[in-house]
Each structure stands twice: as structure tokens, then as C-alpha cells.
Amino acid sequence: MSYILHIATIVMLYAMLAACLNLCSGRTRLLALSTAAFYGIGAYVAAIASTRIGASFLISLPLAVATSAAIALLVGLVVMRCSGEFFLLCTLSINAVLWVVANSWMSVTRGALGISKIPGFFDLSNVVAIRVTSLIVVGVGLIVLQLVCTRALSSPFGRLLWGLEDAPIFLAAMGKDAKRLRLTVFVLSAALSAIPGVFFAHHIGFVDPSSFTVMESVLCLAIVILGGLGNLRGGLIAAVAVVVLPEALRFLVLPDASAAQVRQIIYGLALVACMLWRPQGLIGEYAFGREAKPK
Amino acid sequence: MTSLAGIQSLSKHFNGVVALADFSCAVAEREILGLLGPNGAGKTTLFNVLTGLLAPDSGSASFKGQALVGRPVHKIANLGIARTFQNLRLIRRITVLENVLLCFKNQPGENLLNVFFRPGLCKRHEDGIREKALALLEPAGLSEKAHDLADNLSYGQQKLLSIVCCLAADADLLLLDEPIAGIAPEMAERILTIIADLPNQGKSAIVIEHDIDAIKGIAHRMIFMDAGRKICEGTPDEVLNDPRVIEAYLD
Numbered sequence: 001m002s003y004i005l006h007i008a009t010i011v012m013l014y015a016m017l018a019a020c021l022n023l024c025s026g027r028t029r030l031l032a033l034s035t036a037a038f039y040g041i042g043a044y045v046a047a048i049a050s051t052r053i054g055a056s057f058l059i060s061l062p063l064a065v066a067t068s069a070a071i072a073l074l075v076g077l078v079v080m081r082c083s084g085e086f087f088l089l090c091t092l093s094i095n096a097v098l099w100v101v102a103n104s105w106m107s108v109t110r111g112a113l114g115i116s117k118i119p120g121f122f123d124l125s126n127v128v129a130i131r132v133t134s135l136i137v138v139g140v141g142l143i144v145l146q147l148v149c150t151r152a153l154s155s156p157f158g159r160l161l162w163g164l165e166d167a168p169i170f171l172a173a174m175g176k177d178a179k180r181l182r183l184t185v186f187v188l189s190a191a192l193s194a195i196p197g198v199f200f201a202h203h204i205g206f207v208d209p210s211s212f213t214v215m216e217s218v219l220c221l222a223i224v225i226l227g228g229l230g231n232l233r234g235g236l237i238a239a240v241a242v243v244v245l246p247e248a249l250r251f252l253v254l255p256d257a258s259a260a261q262v263r264q265i266i267y268g269l270a271l272v273a274c275m276l277w278r279p280q281g282l283i284g285e286y287a288f289g290r291e292a293k294p295k
Numbered sequence: 296m297t298s299l300a301g302i303q304s305l306s307k308h309f310n311g312v313v314a315l316a317d318f319s320c321a322v323a324e325r326e327i328l329g330l331l332g333p334n335g336a337g338k339t340t341l342f343n344v345l346t347g348l349l350a351p352d353s354g355s356a357s358f359k360g361q362a363l364v365g366r367p368v369h370k371i372a373n374l375g376i377a378r379t380f381q382n383l384r385l386i387r388r389i390t391v392l393e394n395v396l397l398c399f400k401n402q403p404g405e406n407l408l409n410v411f412f413r414p415g416l417c418k419r420h421e422d423g424i425r426e427k428a429l430a431l432l433e434p435a436g437l438s439e440k441a442h443d444l445a446d447n448l449s450y451g452q453q454k455l456l457s458i459v460c461c462l463a464a465d466a467d468l469l470l471l472d473e474p475i476a477g478i479a480p481e482m483a484e485r486i487l488t489i490i491a492d493l494p495n496q497g498k499s500a501i502v503i504e505h506d507i508d509a510i511k512g513i514a515h516r517m518i519f520m521d522a523g524r525k526i527c528e529g530t531p532d533e534v535l536n537d538p539r540v541i542e543a544y545l546d
């Protein structure tokens with residue numbers, strides 16, 4: 001029971017990350033690999049604030065969002081000049097650099113030792129009660145985040161995103177500042193990614209750099225692409241698939257020594273199969289952008 | 296007539312190729328200026344320099360008294376210059392209507408603070424421009440296509456759409472690069488009607504076009520250029536009867 005609640009919470013954390021990444025990468029197809037960096041910033045802010053000054057998650061949330069936004073703004077001054085594969089590489093290096101910082105800044109992050117004894121969301125003792133409250137808090141967070149992303153995407157701001165990579169010259173010729181748009185959407189996406197980070201810290205109770213590697217960012221990007229770029233609902237479903245599948249494979253009866261590898265192989269094959277048969281994303285006819293619509 | 300835009304001795308080279316050489320001209324308010332010239336004469340380059348996409352080697356340009364050279368593309372556009380592209384640039388993954396909506400200036404909903412904290416203002420503005428957009432699509436014959444993806448339009452319809460986008464931007468000067476080249480006659484007729492009506496709305500245009508008969512009917516004044524230079528300038532009759540122009544268009 002407690003295990004299922006835990007998995008459900010993790011699914012929602014990934015769904016939140018996918019929604020944030022979708023904002024930046026979905027419509028624009030400006031693929032970012034820095035999700036885990038800002039997720040990590042959120043987690044570390046919560047870990048430090050709660051263990052050192054006893055801050056509750058409600059205080060950590062705005063603190064984490066602000067820290068993440070400030071750092072995103074700083075690196076964004078470089079990032080906003082890049083598009084296409086340069087943007088991908090640029091965001092990847094941000095993730096790599098911040099990971100090194102988390103690993104080496106002993107006095108603040110405790111490096112590879114990580115920060116432990118992070119309190120739960122509320123002061124409870126019953127394990128199931130703790131899991132249920134985690135699930136509820138994260139669930140509320142997910143709903144709010146989805147609403148924020150939906151609102152942003154359905155606005156005139158969201159409309160501009162379609163042209164950011166496809167038709168930047170058209171946008172500029174119509175008086176729209178593409179650089180500023182790229183910076184805004186990057187910072188917004190990064191700032192919101194800190195929210196699941198805060199939840200992660202309080203849910204797991206322990207943070208260390210291994211949770212925020214570039215591979216985490218790749219996983220988030222995989223979720224967004226599987227769900228269909230720009231498709232928020234698709235991202236939700238893909239998050240379920242990507243998190244639950246490897247967990248479900250744990251229950252396969254396999255010889256101990258090879259179990260882990262076989263699981264990885266099945267997981268990899270499943271992802272490849274999705275890309276082959278549903279390149280437009282797991283759900284929805286128009287999931288991959290909207291051009292998937294037959295002419 | 297008062298001058299809307301002025302161009303003073305613009306020059307531009309591309310590794311030895313002369314695209315603009317000491318080119319000067321002016322556009323008056325409510326004027327349609329036809330720009331003729333053989334392939335490679337530098338017509339598109341002139342548009343690219345005026346809209347800030349290319350920096351000239353030398354020379355200057357001004358619009359409503361403001362210097363254009365050195366200003367970023369989107370700021371030039373916001374002064375009131377809109378253009379179409381020879382190789383059409385539209386956002387193909389969104390609908391015709393969305394392309395037009397996107398082109399309106401000063402939308403409160405482009406700012407996220409307004410999106411979240413002043414939704415009423417955004418909604419009212421959006422409703423207003425939606426109505427205007429539909430009204431602009433009507434004379435272009437694109438009303439029925441409003442909710443189709445821009446990618447599903449024919450070439451001629453895409454050209455119409457890019458002009459409608461310039462109208463949505465409510466620019467005072469439209470730079471139209473071969474607006475009727477390669478499209479069906481009835482579609483061309485529509486486009487010419489829209490262009491000819493621009494002065495009535497207080498707008499000016501520079502129109503690049505190879506179709507002499509078409510441009511003759513709508514231009515108030517014409518310039519013929521070759522190898523980046525202005526060869527002659529005057530009323531359509533004067534320019535079209537100039538021996539140098541006749542020679543260029545006969546071979």
C-alpha cells in the first residue's frame with residue numbers, strides 16, 4: 001500500500017516536470033536538457049531551508065522558485081542567444097555544471113553525502129498517513145501547475161511560442177522580440193521546475209546529486225516527447241508509463257544476476273517501440289505539434 | 296505629399312557581388328511605389344536592409360524621422376513597417392486565423408503578468424482582435440479557411456495570408472516582395488485590389504513585381520534598378536517607356 005502511494009507520488013513529480021518542460025520545449029521544439037538542474041535547485045533549497053532553519057515546505061516553495069528563476073535568468077542571458085542543437089547543448093552543460101556544484105560545494109550541499117533527515121510535509125508518525133498526505137500535497141501541486149501551464153499556453157504568449165523555432169524571422173518582422181520570448185519561457189519553465197524539487201525533498205527525506213544528473217533531464221525529455229510535444233495531457237500519461245513500467249518489471253520473475261539488465265533492455269525496447277509506432281506521442285491525433293493532422 | 300521613408304545612398308556587397316550601390320529613394324505618405332529590376336538586381340536586399348535583417352555597408356535609411364540602420368528587426372517593425380517574404384514565412388503549424396491574430400501589435404496577453412493577473416483585459420483585447428482578424432480575412436477570401444492550418448493553404452492563399460498579416464500589424468509602410476508572382480489570375484486580382492486600397496487607409500507600400508501590366512495599374516511611381524543601382528525613376532509611363540527598361544525586359 002505504502003509502496004503504491006509512493007510510486008503514485010513519484011509519477012506526479014515526473015508529470016509536473018514534464019509539464020514545466022513542455023512549456024519551454026513542447027510547442028517551440030526548443031529541446032532543453034536542464035530540467036533536472038532546476039528540479040535539483042528546488043530540492044536543495046527545501047533540504048537546506050528545512051534542516052537548517054526549520055522552514056516548512058510552504059516557505060521553501062516561493063524560496064525555491066525565486067532561487068531557480070534567478071539562476072535561470074543568469075544563465076538565460078547566454079541561453080537565449082542559442083537555438084536548435086546549440087540550445088540543447090547549452091542547457092545540457094548547465095545541468096552538468098550545476099551537478100558538479102552540488103557534488104563539490106561541501107559546506108552547503110554536503111557533496112556526495114547528501115542532505116538527510118528532511119522532515120515530511122506534516123509532522124506525522126503513521127507511515128501510511130505520511131504517504132497519503134504526500135500524495136495529496138503533490139497532487140494539488142500537479143493540478144495547479146497543469147492549470148498554470150494550460151493558461152500560459154492558451155494565451156497570446158503561448159501563441160508566439162509556435163513561431164519561436166519555426167519562424168523566428170516572421171516573428172521579428174511582425175515586431176515580436178524572439179530573444180526575450182526565449183528567455184521568458186526558459187526562466188518560467190525553470191522556475192516552475194523547482195516546485196516538484198521541493199516536493200521531492202520532503203517526500204523522500206533525502207537529497208544527493210545522484211537524483212539530478214543529466215540522465216534525469218533526458219528522462220524528462222523522453223516523457224515529453226512520448227506524450228507528444230506540446231501536449232500537456234499526453235505528458236501526464238507518458239509520466240505514468242515511464243515511471244510505472246520499470247517498477248512493474250521488478251515483479252517479473254527473473255534470475256537474480258541478470259534481472260536489472262533484462263529490465264533495462266525491456267524498458268529500452270518499449271521506448272523504441274513507442275517512437276516507432278507512435279512518433280506523434282502516446283495519445284491524441286495531433287499530439288506531435290499539430291501537423292500530424294492528415295492533409 | 297509628405298515623405299514617410301527616406302533611403303540615402305545605401306550600399307551592400309556580398310563577397311564581391313554588388314547588391315546595392317549608392318541607392319537612394321523616398322516614399323511618400325499614401326504612395327504605392329513599384330520596384331522593378333531583373334533577377335539579382337538587389338530588390339530583396341533593399342527590403343532586408345530596410346527591415347534590419349541585413350546591415351548595409353554604408354548609407355542610411357529613415358522612417359517617420361527615425362533612423363533605421365542599426366535598429367533590431369522587431370523594433371523596426373514596431374515603428375510601423377511590415378513586410379512579406381519572397382519565400383513565404385508563416386507559422387505552418389497553426390491556423391490561418393492564429394497567424395493573423397499573432398500579428399496584432401501591443402497585445403496585453405503577450406505579457407505573462409497580464410495573462411495571470413489581468414485575465415479580463417487579455418480576454419477583451421483578444422475578442423477585439425479576433426473580430427478584426429476575421430474582418431481582414433473576409434476580403435482576402437480566406438474566411439472559410441480561417442480554421443485550417445496555414446500549411447494547408449495553396450501558394451496563392453499563403454501570399455494573401457501574408458498580406459493580411461501585414462494589415463493586422465497595422466503598419467504604415469508595407470514592403471511586398473513579389474506579391475502576385477506564380478499565382479492564379481483571380482487570386483492575383485484579389486491581391487492587387489487589396490494593395491490598391493492601401494492609400495485609402497493612409498498606408499504606403501513598396502511593391503516588387505516582375506508582372507509589368509499588374510504593377511502599372513496600381514503604382515503611383517516606379518523605380519527601375521539593376522546591379523544595385525537606380526537606373527530610372529518616374530511615373531509608370533515614364534519608366535516603362537525608358538529605353539533601358541525596355542531593353543532589360545525584352546531580352
Ligand SMILES: Nc1ncnc2c1ncn2[C@@H]1O[C@H](COP(=O)(O)OP(=O)(O)OP(=O)(O)O)[C@@H](O)[C@H]1O
Pocket residue numbers: 309312313314332333334335336337338339340341381
Ligand atoms: N544573403 C546573401 N548572401 C550572399 N549573396 C546574396 C545574399 N542575398 C542576396 N545576395 C546576392 O545579391 C544579389 C541581389 O540579390 P537580391 O535577392 O536582392 O535580388 P532580387 O532583385 O531580389 O532578385 P530576384 O528578382 O531574383 O528576387 C544577388 O546576386 C544575390 O545572389
Ligand SMILES: [Mg+2]
Pocket residue numbers: 338339340381472
Ligand atoms: Mg528578390
